[in-house]
Amino acid sequence: MLSIQLQRAGYQVIEAESGPEALQVCRRYEPDIVLSDWIMPGMTGPELCREFRGLSREGYGYFILLTSKTEASDIAYGLEAGADDFLTKPISGAELRARLRAGDRILRFEEKLRASNAQLQKTLDRLNLAQEAMDRDLREARKLQQGLVRERSGRFQHFELSLLLRPAGHIGGDLVGFFPINQDRAGIFSIDVSGHGVTAALLTARLAAHLSGSTEQNVALRAAQAGTEAVSPLALAQFFNTMLLEETQTDTYFTMVYADLDFHSGELRGVQAGHPHPLVQRRTGEIEPVGDGGMPIGVLARPRFDEFRLRLNPGDRLLIASDGITEATDPDGNLLGDEGVMNIARGHRGLSGHNFLDAMSFCVSQFTHGERRDDISAVLIEHREWGDRDADPLRSGPDRRGNLPP
Template sequence: MTPVAQPRRVLIVDDSRLQRRILSASLGRWGYVVEEAASGPEALERCRASAPDIVISDWVMPEMDGPEFCRQFRAMRRESYGYLILLTSKSEAGEVAHGLDAGADDFLTKPVSGDELRARLNAGERVLRMEEELVDKNRLLSSTLEELRTLYDSLDSDLVEARKLQQSLVKERFRDFGGSQISLLLRPSGHVGGDLVGFFPINAHRIAAFAIDVSGHGVASALMTARLAGYLSGSSPEQNIALYEGEFGIYDAHPPEEVAAELNRLMLTEIETETYFTLVLADIDLISGEVRLVQAGHPHPAIQRANGRVEFIGSGGLPVGLIPDADYLPVTARLAPGDRLLIFSDGVTECENADGGMLDDRGMANLLSGNREKRGPDLMEAMTRELSRHSGVSEFTDDISAVLFEFDHPKRNAD
């Protein structure tokens, strides 16, 4: 049921009792609720007690003239707008401007014409209705913003917890294998990201290390990293698609290129998502230093030799989840004692400075050379500092992730 509009309240301010009665009679016939005041101070008291919608005030009055009443009326605190009409015999432009500056909305020239008064009141009604609609819309907007703020706070809290859960996917950031060690870096650009790094043992003398970058950012990418972490789990080898149980219950690993092909099949036939990801998966022998890896759209891994020289390996390859039956080619390398392998995301090499220049492979090589003496987590921290210095910001626009494998000497059977 539509609510019945309440009649407007009009206050007439005039020291002439006759003028007040004439105006009151007309306004009453038109459905207005009318109050009267014989002076400016009396009118202000009435306004403080109960704010009128419309005020019609004479210009020339004892004690307080119309413009001064306008100024004091506008200075009062109100919840809604009050429309003010000045009655005047003045027609000079300067006097009219003076009244407008004082706070008047409109003017009526004495003697007052009934038709003109009705027209001025109609104009005031339109202004008041627009003001009321604006107030209602602002009230609705404020209520909506408050609801959105509540939802945002709840979402922000959930994302903080999601970040903790995503970081927990990388259970170990460092491990010493006796003769070699591995270090991990994972730093999302927002609450959650699409990068994932990790490693898992294959058997007593081999490990696998991987780096993944899921397309996009945010919750969808983070959920995909969680699923991929299950496919490459070190704590549940029976669920790890890279591993299989061989003779005598000893685990072995499928070649990295076959694992990439299987992940590609799963993405296109079972997961059925619009996302895809880049990947480096490396099978590393802790005794011989042999590395067999697949590079699927991820940046070229870097090998820093014991003498400091940096070389990049890999053949590029297609991302996982784009093309059915894509071929993934293996890449092999050998690490000698003192060498190290660094796998990193494009958030590292594509980190831009203020001029838009990217770090690129040359900058990555310089970074490794300049931090040649740093090892493990210390190198990861140094790399993060260098990227902040290069970009000029501490919060990166893309996820930063890396895997560092350092080969000091072959693993011994007793290790």
């Protein structure tokens, strides 16, 4: 009788005489709805329900137990076995149809949910592929950006220059470097472009091209009858400020310290444009900040940049660090600051060159507990006391493109 009612209601019906036979039917046909007696040959309805829930199938199956049991403990037992609904005997046709319609609604909802999840998974797979491709591109971009700093150190007569550049992510906005002006002078720069993404990296690449070792490309150099001349540090900052305001349509700006170093006299002329204060450490160990700050480049049409002069005597050194170092924070939000960098310099006074820069980078990492949110970069200028052979500029100085001899 129940089978006839179901067929008249438009359902395709498959009957089974026992629990084991019903389980075989479920394995073979994966029915959408199962109506099972509580008591039947071979196994009980709850036992069949447990086995049914353990089957591997594509969609959800709605399970209704037919029973004359009305005790709360029996209902709980059936629900724990995995039943979705119950029909109490004797079965009413109206109640049967209502229970089946409820099952149909749940199955349709489950099917839509499954389709949505499948579409979501496809979208997620596409996004993962796109992310993997982007990561590959960014890794290559990082290699290219690291290549902008072709030489991490250079020796000019009695001076040694060492560079540190470590982006926070794949690509960053920091740039450090140096280039020879002539046999007796070099230009040295430390730049920090706002932001850390592609926009910052593109501007960094452009600035690197403008400060290359080639006289034809380097905007800090100009050809003269007597050889190569350099524009003043202040004029260079003003040039970059005009370029950024007139040629770019973004809110990007950058900070900079640029210095013109004379190897014979130790005289250094520089400009500070919103960059952290350079720190000069004398041979005695005394440390003092240099400059008054100045405005970042690309913010105002007529900014005030700070010019400074100093002399580096034998045993002295100058550290120019980006705000990724000076503004590093510990887990409590405390800034490392200029004083923290000074303490690092005092504590590692016996180290020089890259040994000192690596030690400073390690100290910053310890201070932040390894959480680095910004690029870190630095330039270390040291007035060393080598012998005459080491001081020969033809042996130790870079060529016109900034390459060191073997």
